[in-house]
Structures are given as structure tokens and as C-alpha cells.
Amino acid sequence: MDAEVVRCNLYQLDLVQFNTKRGMIDRGLVISYAPEDDTCRLFRLDGTMVTKKADEIPVLERSSIHVGQFVVSATDAGGQIGVVTGVATDLHVAQIDDRGKVGKQILGVSTAGVRRVRELSLGDYVLSGPWLGRVVEVSVDVDVLFDDGAVCRVADAGPKVLKSASNKKVYHFPQTNVPFYPGGRVTSDSFEGSRWLNGHWKLDHKIGTVVNVEMAGVSVYWIASAQRGTKQQLVQESAPPTHQHPSSLTYFCSASDCLWALGDRCFLNDDVQQQHASSLQAHTAPLPTMTVANHNTTVDVLWQDGTRQYGARSTYLDPYGYPYELMMEHDFFPGQHVVDNAPSDAVDDAAGDDANGSARRVGVVRSVDHKDHMVHLSWFKAASTRPGNEASSLEVECDDTVSAYDLVRDPDHYVVYGDVVVRLSTVTVTGSTPAAQQPQATSTPADVPWVGRVVDLLDGHVQVKWSDDSTSMVLPHEISVANKESYMQLRHEMADWVEEDDVGAPQELDAANTVNDPHDPADATNVKGGDGSVNEVDGLAETRQNAEVPMHAPTGSNEGPDVGSAATEADLVDLVTRGDVSDDDSEDDSANDVVFKATDATGDGGPFKFPNFDVVKSPPDHHYLDTADQGISSGNGSVHVKKVQKEWKILHDSLPGTIYVRAFEDRMDLVRVAMVGASGTPYQDGLFFFDMQMPQSYPAVPPEVYYHSFGFRLNPNLYTDGTVCLSLLNTFSGEGNEVWVPGTSSLLQVVVSIQALVLNSQPFYNEAGYERLIDRPEGHRHELPYNENALLLTLRTMIHLLRRPPQGFEGVVRDHFRRRGRYVLETCEAYLQGCVDAGHGSMELPCSAGFRTALANVMPKLTTAFAQIGAQGCDHCAATNH
Structure with a gap:
């Protein structure tokens, strides 16, 4: 039953043949790859290791394919995604002695036979x-x-x-x-x-x-x-x-x-x-x-378009995004429960409920058009989707086709093929609102199997094979998914309970003669991709490249320098060194002569007269307002005051025209920052707010930074809980000028880095390790939809800001969108029409049908918000959208 030899991408645990003349003994599993000399380390049949050139190694089988894994076609890595619904493996077993000599062999043994x-x-x-x-x-x-x-x-x-x-x-x-x-x-x-x-x-x-x-x-x-x-x-x-x-x-x-x-x-x-x-x-x-x-593995796959493939060779598929979890929040599959997340007419609430407290609609996905990002689904009647109801089936209200960007996965009902689940035989409801409702389990009768594994998702129901080998259909709220962490993560959590020894050691090679655990998803590392880009098992080469911008703004421009994705942290060093902060306060007392007068925090002083830097009274909604004992303050002595005033002077003298900073005379440890999204990025013309605090040990340590997200995750570095992931803030790994350097780094460097490096033109590649996907099919598949979603969330953030501007920046918000609202709407209209006047005739503006559909949903609300503040030139836009 020798497997067919296939030339395809190499992944960890692939079974390869590296010497066809010697047959069985010269087969191996790919363990790691050395990019410097294009060689693979292979685990041989006799338990030894060998190193071979990677470019000519044919693949026999993929050993890592399992139920519930996401895959793509090996010939179309940028195409639609599939999920593995079944795996059948026949084994070729043999008697092999300690010298590696092969004895008797048996072909075609099922895994159940060993x-x-x-x-x-x-x-x-x-x-x-x-x-x-x-x-x-x-x-x-x-x-x-x-x-x-x-x-x-x-x-x-x-x-x-x-x-x-x-x-x-x-x-x-x-x-x-x-x-x-x-x-x-x-x-x-x-x-x-x-x-x-x-x-x-x-x-x-x-x-x-x-x-x-x-x-x-x-x-x-x-x-x-x-x-x-x-x-x-x-x-x-x-x-x-x-x-x-x-x-x-x-x-x-x-x-x-x-x-x-x-x-x-x-x-x-x-x-x-x-x-x-x-x-x-x-x-x-x-x-x-x-x-x-040897082994022969065939795979059943459910594709996003709803088609099913049976008995596919494992080598015809590539693990999707391997070794990264590339599933985007708008990647959906047939059978998944989803929630309507389109902007509501009442309040664009990221938590998922309208202002009146009614829950969003829930539906089940029928099929997905992965190119246009459109989803065909069935909406359920509201009563049949409430936790705790006793209905035995879900009632379909209607079928619909909507934008993927207007949907989110139902977090309470998210299951995948192969998940181990526990039956919640009696369900009660806790919490006073639909968003807070959670199913709770009570006693399960002894004669009823209570543990099972998901085998199919059908019409909103979940088919489960139970521990007694029976199979039944259940409603999603009747089960709960069991822990899915790797055993090493669980073992780490039990570090105080379990005595440490060598079993399962994570090192690739150690004194105990073990290899790193290649079966563990936490250790699974891509060895070689479609373009030959590589990394070793022990880590990734951190190389950042700049790629062509897939989305661009067709009209208008921002004041100030262009700080799109071409900037790197090294490029910013020259910009900020002129404002270096020195720890030596004895030699330079010039900061004591700098005086900034506190002004009214409202800033209502005519058409955009806001300075880029000013000192005002602290606002009551600052994130760090209640942490006075943790930061620098005027009560800590003149040394700290001098440090703060040096920072103020640097900001006053060197801020770009699209960044606005407010310091506070009564809370010298705090600042609030507003920055404009740069031209040529999905964040163009948006306003983004950050609260910062200089801790007591500042500038030995970086400032604390909080992002006002309004519940939207519009960038890999900006989390909905306000966390800002940046090496300069020591919230991500880095080296050299990428990390905080006491005596050199400053608040100016932080704010400019966020605008230039975080809010850039291709935010998808900000995710750790994703820079390796530049110019690869997996990267091309995601860079445009990530930008589309980031632009949509930027527009929804604008609506939030106009309704609830951070205190002290009400005038900045109002005046900015009075001037820029027209260009924002013109950009949106150009996307809806699919083209833009480039000066020499129309130029196609690439975007998906799903993006245009979602954009059409948000445009009326955005237009109304701009009209309410009297945005310049928006009259015709308002008429068009009403």
C-alpha cells in the first residue's frame, strides 16, 4: 500500500521519502527546517534523525490531518477554506529490530486494529x-x-x-x-x-x-x-x-x-x-x-460554499494558515450559528444588543462566498434561540444573504467538528440581560450518556456521538464544549500539583533522547510554504517587509506627513532623537523655564483652533484618573516635575500635525492623545484616542497606555479591552530601538510609533509572525478583507466619537469631522460605485460585494451624524443616503 509520491509544500510531521532506492527504511517525518542551507531534519523509521536537502523531498502523506482542522486546497492556498469532518487511516506496520532491520510486514491495518x-x-x-x-x-x-x-x-x-x-x-x-x-x-x-x-x-x-x-x-x-x-x-x-x-x-x-x-x-x-x-x-x-x-490517509472536507468532498488524499490539502491560527472573525462555515452585528438604528452597540435591550437576530450559515464575503443563512425566530427555552427544534423565520462583515459568531453556540462536549441536561438561565445569560448544568441521569463528540452540524442542530456509541441531535444550548487546550498548557496550569519530570518535555532535542512534541498544536510550526519562505521549529525570523497597499483613499488628503506602512521603528529614531529625555536632571534646568498655561478643557474656540499640544484641567473620564498613587505627580518633588515638563516640551515642539496631546496641570502623570488616521490606510480621517500615565518609575519604564476601542478590534495591536500591543511599551517582544530605552525613549516616540506602525496601510501583517505571509497566497487572501473590516470599524468608531467624544476633545472631534466628513463620505461613495476618478479617467477601486453591502448599512448613520454637526459639503451626501 505504498503511498503516492507528491511534490507539494512541506509541513511539520509530513511523511516523506528521501531515498527511493532503499525503500521503507528511508522514509521520515519532517521535524524542522534550517533556512540557512535549505535542509530538513527528519525522524526516520528506526528512531534515528537525519538531515536532508528540502527542495527535492517528495511527500507521501500528511500525518497531522485531524477532524476539526481547517484546510485549503494544496493547489489553491488562497481559495476557500474547508473544515475536516472525517479522517480514515490505514496503517502499514512491520517488525523492525534494534538494528533497523525490517522483518514481517502487514498492509492495510485500520487504526482500530492496533x-x-x-x-x-x-x-x-x-x-x-x-x-x-x-x-x-x-x-x-x-x-x-x-x-x-x-x-x-x-x-x-x-x-x-x-x-x-x-x-x-x-x-x-x-x-x-x-x-x-x-x-x-x-x-x-x-x-x-x-x-x-x-x-x-x-x-x-x-x-x-x-x-x-x-x-x-x-x-x-x-x-x-x-x-x-x-x-x-x-x-x-x-x-x-x-x-x-x-x-x-x-x-x-x-x-x-x-x-x-x-x-x-x-x-x-x-x-x-x-x-x-x-x-x-x-x-x-x-x-x-x-x-x-507507512500510512494511507483520506479526508472528508466541508467547504465554505457548502459542498462536501469525500475521500480526498491528505496531500491534496494544506493545513490552513499553518502554523498560525488564521481564522478571521468573518470566516464562517455551513452549520455555524451567527449573530446579526449590523449597526442598529438606535445605538451602534458593539456588545451586540440594541438600546432597548432586545437581542440581535441569530441564524445558521448555509453557505459562504469567500471571494465576495457574502453569507447565505437562515434566520431563526427569536423565541427559539433564547437560552433556557424548552423547544425541541429551531424555527426558521426566513432565508437571507448578508455581508460577512455584518455577522459575528455566536459565542455561546460555537462548536466545531470533533469537539468533545458535555450534555447540559437541565438548563437554567443566569443574568438579567440576554447578553449575560449563560447555561448552567444540573445533574444528568446516570443512564443518560453525558459526554460525546461532535460529528456533524445540521440545520442549526449538533449531531453528537456519545460515550455509549449512540448518536443524537441536540440544540447548541444543550451542550457545552470541554476544554480544548493542549495537554502541555493544562500541565503547566497544574505545575503546583504535578511533579516535574522528562515526560512530554517541549525541547526539540534533550538529554532524554526525545524530540519536541510535534503532535502538540502549540509546537506545530510551518516548515516550508508555497513560496519557499521558512522558519525553524524553535522560532520565527522576525523580518518585516512592505507590500503594495490593497486599499487606498480615492479623495482628499491629511495634513502632515504620510506615516503609512513604509515607516519602521528604526525610521522613527531620527524623528524623536531631537526630543530625547535625559535622566541627568542636574545638568539642564531649562525645563523649569517652560510654562504651559492651563486652559478650558472644552476647546470651543472657533473653526479648528486647537493647538497640537496644550495643558488643561484633567477630565473625569480619563482611564487612569483613579491611579494617582501609582504615577508621577507634582507631590513627588521637583525632579519628577522636571521630567514631566521635559516631556511636555518635546511634545510641544515636535508633534506631527495630525496628533493632538492634552496634558493636565492637576495630574502631571496623565496625558490624553488623539491621532488622525494616515492617508492611504483603512484608518484615514478617523480619530483614535489613547489615555496614558507615566508611572512612578518613569522614565525607567514606559508609560501605561489605554486605547478607547468602543468594543471594536480594528487592528491586531489594539484590543477591545484597551490594551496596546507594542514593543516600545514592553507589551510585545523587540530589541534595540524597538523597545523602551530609558534616557532615550519618550512619549513622542510612543505616539508617533502608534500612528505610523500600528495604524498602517496593511494592519493584517501586524500580527506576530504574519509578516512571513507577505506575497504568499494566505496573505493575499486576508490583507484586503482585513482592511475592509478595519475601514468599516473606523467608520463605526466615528459614529461613537460624535455621540460620546472623550471629555476635553469635544471640539477636536466636532471640528475635525466638520472639515473631513465630506471626504469620508466621498470615499465611501467611491467604494460603493466601485471606481474613482484618478485624474485621467476612472480607475477600478477593488473591494468585495460584502464590503459594499456592509458599507451601505453604515453610510446612512454616518451621514446623519455628520449632518448633525454641520459637516462641510455633506448636504448632497445626506440627500443621497436618505
């Missing part, structure tokens, strides 16, 4: 009565037979205690395997102190043969119970002990990343062994140990 040497793998789901847990540690006892018939038991036989006797350095995958198996030759310095089952220790007992491997103990992280559901606080309050004897546990299912791969040691199940008894060499003890030498 069992691992160690019955439980790390990450497996296990049951103990009414409790569901994940295996995070397994200890094994190993019985070793010596040539004179003596047998000893090595307890808790980790790889530091017991080692392979082979002359070759042998590795294993810690999640699914142990390095010891019946028939393997081992050595140890601990034989003398072990328990002797037969005979006694002798000096010549240096090397023996493993005759039995038995689980001795298991550590379990409990994640759910039949009585308490999946709420971790409730579960942990009464969970069973972490350490369990294997006999007390019932295996439920493997983790999605616990897969069969090359080199896995296994036993044939009794029926398979009897079927092939004549072809296996005679054994009395130990039981013959087989090794996975």
Missing part, C-alpha cells in the same frame, strides 16, 4: 464515573529480562532512568510513545535497586530485553463533570485527586493531535493478530511489537 505500547497518550480524554479529564502525565513500569532468565521491574521508568542499548541515538515522540517496548534492548544504572521479579541482580546485568510495559500511574486534569458542567471553578472545587491509577479510568477518545505516525510502536489487536498469525514469526513472550512504517 493499540499503543502505552495505552493512554498525553492529552487523551478519560472518564472516571461522572468526571471527564485530560491525561497530562503517564508513568510506566518496565519489566526487563536478562540472558540468564532474571527479570527486574524498573518503576517509573523515565528516559533518564532507562536508556536504549542501541549504538545509535534514538528519539521518540513523548505524547504518543515511550522509548521502551517489548523486544527492545535497554540499559540502566538502576537495575541493582529495582524490584526483582525473578532471580537477583548480578554485576553482568547491564543490558536486558523489555518484556512488558505497564502504566503505573496517571495524572489527570479534570475539565468537566455530569453535575457541574464545564465551568472550571465549579469543577475544581470538588474534582477527584489528580493522581489516578489507570484501572480507575475509562478511555473516551484521543486528543485531536494524538495521531498515528511513522515510528509509532504498537501491538496488533487479537483479531488482527489471529488473522495474520501465519505471516508473523513465532513468539511466546513477549508479544510481537510492530512499528508503523
